[in-house]
Amino acid sequence: MRLPSTAHTSRPWRIHEIARDFRVEDVWALPTPGGPDDLPYLVGQFTDGEGPGKAGSSLVYRALFAIRSQLGRLLRLDDADGGVGARVPSLRDRLPADLLAAPRGPDSDSLPFRSVYLLPDEWAAELANRTVHAVLHLGWVPDGTGGYRGQMAVLVKPNGLLGAAYMLGIKPFRYVAVYPALLRSIGRRWEETAGQRR
Template identity: 70%
Template sequence: MRLPRTAHTSHRWRIHEIAGDFHVEDVWALPTPGDPDDFPYLVRQIENGLGGGTAVSSPVYRLLFAIRWKLGELLGWDKDDAGTGARVQTLWDRVPTDLRKGPQDAGTRSGPFTPLYQLHDEWAAELANRTVHAVMHIGWVSDEAGGYRGQMAVLVKPNGLFGTVYMAAIKPFRYLGVYPALLRSIGRTWQANAGERKAG
C-alpha cells in the first residue's frame, strides 16, 4: 500500500541526518507483519532480492527491468564513472561514526545498491547513475494491529533536468508495473520464510 510522504518524514529516522537534501519520492507499507525482533530477516530478504528484478516472478516487472538495464548499457547510464565516488559523492562520507559500527558492511554491494548502515529498526542503501542519486530506506514500524511491519521509502536527487524528466517518465511504470509486483513478491517471500523466523 502506498503511503503519504509524511509516513517517512514524520518519523525520527537517522537517514534524515544523512540525506536531508534528497526528495522523498515514494513511501510504501510492506506486507511483512512480524514481531519487534524480525527486522534483520527483512533486511536479509531485501538484500537477497536486489539485483535487477530477477527475484520477482512477474513477467511485466522483469521485462521493465530488462529494458531499463539494456538502455543503461546502451546509453552508458550505469557505468562506473556515473556512480558514487565519481559523478556524485557517496553518502557514506556523511554517515555518523556511531552508525558505522553496526552489523552492515558498508561498501559491499547488494545488486546495484551499496549499503550505508543498519540499526535495529532501520537500514539504508544508495545507488547512483547518470539519471539519479537514490536511497532505499527500509524501516520497521508498529502497525494498527499491535505488531510490526516493514516500510520502504525511496529518496532521490535527480541528475539535473535529464534526471527530473527521466523520473517523471518512469513514474507510471513504477506505479502500475514495478511496485505492485515487488510488493507481492516481498509478501510471498516473507510468508514462505515464516518458519525460519519462528525457529529464530
C-alpha cells in the same frame, strides 16, 4: 499500500540527518507482518540474490527490470564513472561517528544498491547513475495491532534536467507495474520464509 510522505518524514529515522538534500519520492507499507526484531529478515530478502528482478519475481517486473538494464547500457546511464564514489560521494562519507561504528549492513546481490548503514529498526542503501542519486530506506514500524511491518521509502536527488526528466518519465511505470509487482513479490517471499523467523 502507498503511504503519504509524512509516514516517512514524521518518524525519527537517522536517514533524515544524512540525506537532507534528497526528496522523498515514494513511501510504501510492506506486506511483511512480524515481530519487533524482524528487520534483518527483510533486509536479507532484499540482499540475498533472490530479490527483485530474479526468477521469483513477476514476469512484468523482470521484463521492466531487463529493459531498464538494457537502456542503461545503451545510453551509458550506469557506467562506473556515473556512480557512487565517482559522480557523487557515498552517503557513508556523511555518517556521524556512531553510525560509522554501527554495522554497515549487507550489499545487495539482486539490486544495484550498496549498503550505507544498518540499525535495529532501519536500513539505508544507495545507488547513483547519470540520472539520479537514490536511497532505498527500509524501516521497521509498529503496525497498530501489536505487531510490526516493513516500510519502504525511496529518496532521490535527480542529476540536473536529465535526472528530472528521467524521474518524470518512469513515474507511470513505477506505479502501474513496478511497485505492484514488487510488493506482491515481497509479500510472497515473506510468507514463504515465515518458518525461518519462528
